[in-house]
Amino acid sequence: MSAEQVPETAPEDPFCQDPDPRTYPSGRLDAGRCSVQALLAGDSPVATAPPARRWLLVEQPGPWGRDALLQSRFDADVAPRLAQRAREAGLRIQMVRRPGERLADSGGRWAVADVLAPWVRWSTRATDAELLDVPLDGSVGVQSDGPTFLVCTHGGHDACCAVRGRPLARSLAGDVWETSHLGGDRFAANVLALPTGHLYGQVPEDGGGLVEAHGRGEVVLGMLRGRAGLTPVAQAAQQFARVELGLVGVADLPVTAVRSVPDAAEGTERWAVVLTGPDGDVPVLLESRLSAEPRRLTCSALRPGRFRTWHPLAVGSVPVGSV
Incomplete structure (x- = not known):
């Protein structure tokens, strides 16, 4: 598919008005959409952030196809070589653009981010090569002083991301970019906060x-949803400890140890994680298992799939619910 053939917006779909606008602020959502189904089923987004620690952000206005790097107006000869270079360097590529930005407005910006350091450093390019x-x-590059927000609006990957993400990107204040696929389409609208790598899902239109x-x-x-750069086990443990202990600082509860615990029930994995709290170590015991019922995890999924769920057993050596 050539760049000219990539649609600027998501294809038209028969979205219908939800009877309760408090439930779906975007208003136009068909009941069969993956993000609607996830909301109705109460799917937990815990521990669903990508494990990537280092990210490459590449500004590219205009339309994106399903593969945003290869199916955009980015130099077609350079794109596959850049993808290979990023893989070898351990970077995840995100295409970015300012909300409403026209092709002529591009400043050729690009950045590298390390979400556990954490920092984001921006540069500019004259050519993609x-x-x-x-x-x-x-x-x-020049390091960003404040937070940067990447809102997934990648309609070429899943319509939910465009329908929920684009109004959100326009409404947020500060350093805001639209971005290509972040993962977890059923949790749209999805937002990655840099430099710390905290990923959010089901973000309402007012932010x-x-x-x-x-x-x-x-x-x-x-x-x-979790913090990028950490394994799902560590993300889940950190989330459960935050809830139990009321700790909301972006740097709270760093992970110091993770180990598998034997003798879990069949089909269940059990983990022991140690976090560093303000008063010393915070041990967390948790379990993971596959969802009981399969379901379409994206709007384009050909068949239903099951997903992993996480369940806290104890935080700080105290059973959850007793803290």
């Missing part, structure tokens, strides 16, 4: 206080 030679280790919270150096627990 420059990205094949520039350092990708964060040794160049749910996300920008204000990160301006204070805090997370928003009710929408938090």
